[in-house]
Amino acid sequence: xxxxxxxxxxxxxxxxxxxxxxxxxxxxxxxxxxxxxxxxxxxxxxxxxxxxxxxxxxxxxxxxxxxxxxxxxxxxxxxxxxxxxxxxxxxxxxxxxxxxxxxxxxxxxxxxxxxxxxxxxxxxxxxxxxxx
Amino acid sequence: xxxxxxxxxxxxxxxxxxxxxxxxxxxxxxxxxxxxxxxxxxxxxxxxxxxxxxxxxxxxxxxxxxxxxxxxxxxxxxxxxxxxxxxxxxxxxxxxxxxxxxxxxxxxxxxxxxxxxxxxxxxxxxxxxxxx
DNA sequence: TTGTAGTTTATAATGGTTCTAAACAGCTGT
DNA sequence: ACAGCTGTTTAGAACCATTATAAACTACAA
Numbered sequence: 249x250x251x252x253x254x255x256x257x258x259x260x261x262x263x264x265x266x267x268x269x270x271x272x273x274x275x276x277x278x279x280x281x282x283x284x285x286x287x288x289x290x291x292x293x294x295x296x297x298x299x300x301x302x303x304x305x306x307x308x309x310x311x312x313x314x315x316x317x318x319x320x321x322x323x324x325x326x327x328x329x330x331x332x333x334x335x336x337x338x339x340x341x342x343x344x345x346x347x348x349x350x351x352x353x354x355x356x357x358x359x360x361x362x363x364x365x366x367x368x369x370x371x372x373x374x375x376x377x378x379x380x
Numbered sequence: 381x382x383x384x385x386x387x388x389x390x391x392x393x394x395x396x397x398x399x400x401x402x403x404x405x406x407x408x409x410x411x412x413x414x415x416x417x418x419x420x421x422x423x424x425x426x427x428x429x430x431x432x433x434x435x436x437x438x439x440x441x442x443x444x445x446x447x448x449x450x451x452x453x454x455x456x457x458x459x460x461x462x463x464x465x466x467x468x469x470x471x472x473x474x475x476x477x478x479x480x481x482x483x484x485x486x487x488x489x490x491x492x493x494x495x496x497x498x499x500x501x502x503x504x505x506x507x508x509x510x511x512x
Numbered sequence: 513t514t515g516t517a518g519t520t521t522a523t524a525a526t527g528g529t530t531c532t533a534a535a536c537a538g539c540t541g542t
Numbered sequence: 543a544c545a546g547c548t549g550t551t552t553a554g555a556a557c558c559a560t561t562a563t564a565a566a567c568t569a570c571a572a
Contacts, residue, residue, distance in 0.1 A: 263549090
């Protein structure tokens, strides 16, 4: 299993639940945008044993802390996560609430002219809202 | 009262509560970033009658719908609102959770190269996360 | 003044997320 | 292989921001 080493290297024990969640999250070609609720549904559909909701929360947060997932800054009643942890941006379709990736190369260079004393920029994230 | 006309023109009755909330929100020089909770505290400090929490929610949402407030897209356990409804961006100080305005003129032109069929861009918002 | 539609209010309900504490499972040293 | 430690999973309770409810109230037009 390719995820066993990855988890162990991060100081996370490769439990059955974590490995199953890894497969659902990372065995895919395209970026996966999801809420905990959507992930829970996917898990219910794809695997036969039950994974408790608390474990899903724990795992997603553990993966986020280790840098395998990141939160998408968006106002919604649910928190969105993204398997694409590179620097990139999002289209947000207001009609259906779906997200679409905007790679860094899809956006011209961003020039932040204002500086804040003693602070440095950790990330720059653009949210482009779309309407019909 | 300068807000009476403004409210009436928007189809909102100028009630005592709404006028008091207007003064707290809009009688200031600088942009105000706030959560419902912070607004509730400010109301408790500044006025003597009580305004119910439900009214605060109702009013903020009514003002947002009319375009006098806007939500700031940020992941937090509470929703942030902004009295600056112009097109602009934010610094987000990760250390203390405070927001700082980034005017459009503080950011160079943004070029979104990717297009989505049948969709048009409603807004472009940048969140710049700051660390020490 | 009277009617009505909009508003406020206290309180209950909702729902995503976090906490708890007990059972369980990897892992290391023997 | 076993013991023991510590990390993990789990069901359910708790938490808390937000929304819904429904009754009292109020601005405003007729």
